[in-house]
Amino acid sequence: MILLFAVVVSGAIARILPVNIPTPLVQIAFGAIIGLAANLRVELEPELFLLVFLPPLLFIDGWRIPKDELLKDVPVVVELALGLVLTTVIGVGFFIDWLIPAMPLAVAFALAAVISPTDPIAVSAIAARVPIPRRMMHILEGEALLNDATGLVCLRFATAAALTGTFSLAEAAASFAWLAVAGIAIGVTVTLAITRAKAWVSRRFGEDIGSQVLVSLLIPFAAYLMAEHSGASGVLAVVAAGVTMTFAELSRQALPATRMRRNSVWDTIQFALNGIIFVLLGEQLPGILARAHETVKLTNHDNPWWLALYVLVIVAVLAGLRFLWVFLSFRLTVLRRGVDDSPLRSPDWRVFAAMSLAGARGVITLAGVLTLPLALSDGTPFPARDLAIALAAGVIIVSLIAASIGLPLVLRGLAMPPEPSKQGEENRARVAAARAAIRAVDSAQHDLSRDRDDADVYAEAATRIMDLYRERIRVRVDGEPELAVIQQNEAIDRVLRLAAIRAEREEVFRMQRARAIGSETGRKLTRELDLLEGRLRT
Known part of the structure; x- marks a missing residue:
């Protein structure tokens, strides 16, 4: 209850503050205050933490992400979500091992894996006050959706190597293929099976709104648990389930009241879980700082400020690697297509800098690092676990601060080509829908008035309704000047x-x-x- 209260109050404070401070930073600060004032310590089992928070968050991201925009830039998204994450895990993992020799290599790779995924929630909070170009935001959302899965799968391998002390590249590659293929297949199968069964029950016995909403909440957990028990990736299963949900809904539509209530419930859950994770990070900070003197001793230093220095160096390496990868990816993928309407056709260095700064870390990084085991197989404490948590928490905070300060500066005055208009697409859809409505009204009028003495009443009513739709068609098909006047009148x-x-x-x-x-x-x-x-x- 205290955590939920903190989420509500911190959200209100973030809206009230005149300066551009993203909500996650306010939630972290509020959590730290609670940790200091109430000495609150929430202890969660790592696997339980992963089960409770990740499935619903990844599922709703996969469900709601714009699919057409994602497909348009899928090469860039894959390069960032797969290539950049793997490069980050390997490169930053070896760098951390060199920087902190006392940290085992497997733990360094685990830390690199959890700090590789980006968090679009934090960037969205910044974008609310500093608008980010729409296509850039879609690329960031697609990247964050997929790199969560890649990073957490890499974390799984690194943790297993730390627990067993062995690692085989061939076995890891084969295991990765199985995790990916089986996880995606399970996510798609579970979603299709549940939605089809739900649709069959609704057709035969009617639709109950409450049960429909509850079923949508259970789908991500069903996909996650089934994949995990099958030895596949539960994370990839949940992402696949969310993406599949979009297409499953197109053929098996729910009642309007169900969709409205379901959207409200999912909005609340997404807001609460994201907020709780950041508040939990803040709540952990006093403990992390209190143990800083002991934690820093693992690095063969006595001054806890060395932890801050390590965090800054790691963030700098992450930002530099991301800038270089984004630059090469855009040059090799986006600009080689020769698409005339691409808003990123001739970007300057500030576009690449904005993409680099927008790679803030957040929910997945914290959730991942807290899932590190408490002990090895023989019962001894997991090596450098507190150090990994401290460094990951520092990377989250510094990257959020850098994004909140750097993005407004980089994007201010940046001349971006206009985004392609969706007005034509919208007009075509409205005209098609209006024509379908006219046909339906005409058919229904004939059916209702057949063999009735008051058939003229039905005909007059149908004529009035069809005239409204014909006026909509005329407005959308005619010239732009008249459309502009109509739109002004509608406003x-x-x-x-x-x-x-x-x-x-x-x-x-x-x-x-x-x-x-x-x-x-x-x-x-x-x-x-x-x-x-x-x-x-x-």
Whole structure:
């Protein structure tokens, strides 16, 4: 309850603050205050922590990520999510082993694996006040979705090497292939099976909104647990399940009320889990700092400021490697296509710098490092676990601070080519939908008025409705000047209708307070007005 309270209060503080401080940093600070004031210590088993937090977060990211934008830049996304992560794990792993000889090589690789995935949540919080070009944001989201899986799979191998003391590249490659293929297959199969069964039950016996929402919450856990018990990657299974959910929903549609309530529930869960993880990081900071004198002794130093120096050096290496990789990736992939409408066709160095700074670490890094085992197979403490947690926490905080300070400076005044307009696509969809509606109204009118004496009433009603749709088609097909005037009129109409809806709602509340209407009637009218307002604000 304290953690949830901290998430709510820190979110409000982040919105109130006049300066551009991303919400994750506020949540970390608030968690540190709680850790100091209440001496709160939340101890979670590593596997339990992984099970509780990762499946729903990765599932909703895979579900909601724009698929067409992801496919358009899939070569860049794969290069960043797979190539950069593997390069980071190997290169930074050896660098950490050289920098801190007391840390075993397998643990250094595990640390490199957990600090390789980026976090789009933190970047989105910064982008709310410093707009990031849309295509750049889509690339970052796609990268973060896939590099989470790559980084955590590498963490799995590194942890196994630390526990057993052995590592085989051939066995790791074969195991990686099995983890990836089987994990993806299980995620897709579980999602399709559950959604088809759910659709069959809904068709035969009706749809219960509460159970539909609950089923969507259980899918990521089912995919994760089934993959883990099969020896596959639960992380990849969850990501595949989320992506599959988008396409499964297209053929087996839920009721509108189910979609609205489900979106609200998932928004709340995503906000709460992301916030709790950052608050947990802040709550762990006092303990990390209290153990700093003991932790730094593992590096053969006595001054705890050496930890800060290690963090800064590691962040600098990560940023430099990412800048070089982004530069080469864009030059070899995006710019070689020769796509005329590409907004990144001739980028200057600030575009590459922005992409590098946007690679802030966050939720997955913390979740991954906290899953390091507490002890080896023989019962001895896991080597350098506290040091790895301290360094990972420092990398998260420094990368977030660097992104919150550096991104506004780099993006300020950056002249980016205009993003391709979606207006034409939207107009085509509206025209097609309106024509389908006209056909449906005409068919329904004939069916309803057949063999009835008042058939003229149905015909008049159908004519009125079809005229509205024909007007929409005429507006979308005709020239741009008339469309601009219509859109301006629609904007004015929207403002006036919102004012009217607010007045209606206030009157309904006044009548409830005066006991002029019952609470059931008040709830019904309020819900109708809320849905109307939500539609106008979309």
